Amino acid sequence: MATTLQQLLDGLTQRATEPKPSATIEDVTGTLDHLGRALTGLAHDGLTPGNSMRQRTITDLAAACTTVGRLWPHTGGPLTDLAGAAADLVGRDRAIMGRSHRWAVSVELAEVADHSAGLAHRLLPQAAVDELATVRELAVVVEQLAQTDPPTAAGAAVLDRLVPMPGNPLAAAQLTVLDASGALAAAVDRARERNELSLRNFRAAVAAAEITSRSAATVTAAATGNDAGPLLVTGLAWQLVGRASTVFDDGRQTRSTDPHGVVPWALTFVGHLRAQVAFDTDIAALRDWEDLAAVASRMQQVTGQLSVLAEHLVSAVDRWSRTGQLYANARDLPPMDNMPEDRVAAVIAGRHVQARGADLDRLRQVVGRAAELSTGLADALHRAASMGSLARGHQATRHAPRARAPVAAERLLSHPQSLDRDATTIQSSHRTGREAPPSR
CATH class of the missing domain: 1.20.1260 (Ferritin)
Structure with missing residues (x-):
């Protein structure tokens, strides 16, 4: 069935916020690694003309997600697979994205990164992992920026771009x-x-x-x-x-x-x-x-x-x-x-x-x-x-x-x-x- 980037991200959020998660820490960090990959590409293409707060925050969040992704070896899993597919879609559509599109996608990715980092904390309740805390702190900043300057309807349209099923x-x-x-x-x-x-x-x-x-x-x-x-x-x-x-x-x-x-x-x-x-x-x-x-x-x-x-x-x-x-x-x-x-x-x-x-x-x-x-x-x-x-x-x-x-x-x-x-x-x-x- 045809899918969209928004549906993939919604699926990630749903799995990451389940009351009794079945994911492993390796699956969660693999997810954050893919989210970091997607955010890195968006930050590279530019969220604003200059070195704004928005640009710096997304750049830092991309680096933080990538860092978390290197803390545990990748073993795959449903969360990692969904995040990988989402990152691939972002990479495929980068050529047609403008700044408004990139901002809308970055806001959604930041929210998923926050939920994923929160899930990692739940899986490791006794461990204080500073890198996970950094992801959540930066995601909150993105949310605050989005509240003062929300993505436009035209920019968010890229999230609902349908990807047809492979084959016939x-x-x-x-x-x-x-x-x-x-x-x-x-x-x-x-x-x-x-x-x-x-x-x-x-x-x-x-x-x-x-x-x-x-x-x-x-x-x-x-x-x-x-x-x-x-x-x-x-x-x-x-x-x-x-x-x-x-x-x-x-x-x-x-x-x-x-x-x-x-x-x-x-x-x-x-x-x-x-x-x-x-x-x-x-x-x-x-x-x-x-x-x-x-x-x-x-x-x-x-x-x-x-x-x-x-x-x-x-x-x-x-x-x-x-x-x-x-x-x-x-x-x-x-x-x-x-x-x-x-x-x-x-x-x-x-x-x-x-x-x-x-x-x-x-x-x-x-x-x-x-x-x-x-x-x-x-x-x-x-x-x-x-x-x-x-x-x-x-x-x-x-x-x-x-x-x-x-x-x-x-x-x-x-x-x-x-x-x-x-x-x-x-x-x-x-x-x-x-x-x-x-x-x-």
Whole structure:
């Protein structure tokens, strides 16, 4: 099953705080060694521009954890394995982390280090190990710094980045919506790295993001009892991305036959979203608050992946702007200062030209805006799920119909190639009929 860094760290905390722990001291110190490895990398990349209190504290905490990790020989164990996997994920994602991401991850690692050091003290009640005390003292300082300057929602999004299961997810006995969400993001990233991300792929991913956003708006409104209207702006932002992309053409006339490509995974993901997260259903049909809380939690994890997807799409747009792989009617491109004579002639004649540089600025901007709104929506869902402020069924009834996905998103996902030159088909219209509620 797909997992996240946050889930791994939560698992570590749960094991470290068990009333009757079964871990050995060697397992705990192995855990701290891996935590030190992760913190060392984050400190090396930088938490702040200068030598701030935050930077110094994380650097010192990394050194303290590493020191503890050398006090006993490594024998492995469940805690060590979880910490090793978490450190590996941090190392894998360091290249895409900014300072806000690094701070959010460091705060979570510091909390786990505190619990781990506390467990070590419980295992050795008669021993005064100064190195363990140092870890706990520094972790407290990190907590105090986080209280005065807490991680942002955008920074914390990296903690919920899904890691798809190894191998072929479709071969799993039970594929979950989280597996499909992680696989979709991985498919987009894979196609982008190979320079094989077509406009058809791009639009399929955007359509999946729009459908996800509208479903998230429904669940958030039901969970909080608030009106869905303001939440729907995220879905509209993704719809605008799809519309902006129809200006361009990449000249590809053939479809990809890769069964694990972007379009197949987008279709698979949306199918599982409907089945497992109550997509496009009356939220009031959920039988009790526990059901709604579970739906809100799953929806929050899925929505948290939209910022990851957006990063891959922005990267693709940047590459297209450098390589000139896309074409557009010169009349549809933004005006230029000191427009060259050949572009002027193309505008007059209505010819297609290579789109480069600033020609794709609008597309890049709308993807970025959709990403920001998606982060806010995921944060709203997280707060709704964690606070347990769940509205009763009769309150949810009035929200669900307003948040249904428009026909355009469905059409874009099912037949993205049909929209290559037809911008009008992206316009929104209301669905008719209802989907059956998810089976239990």
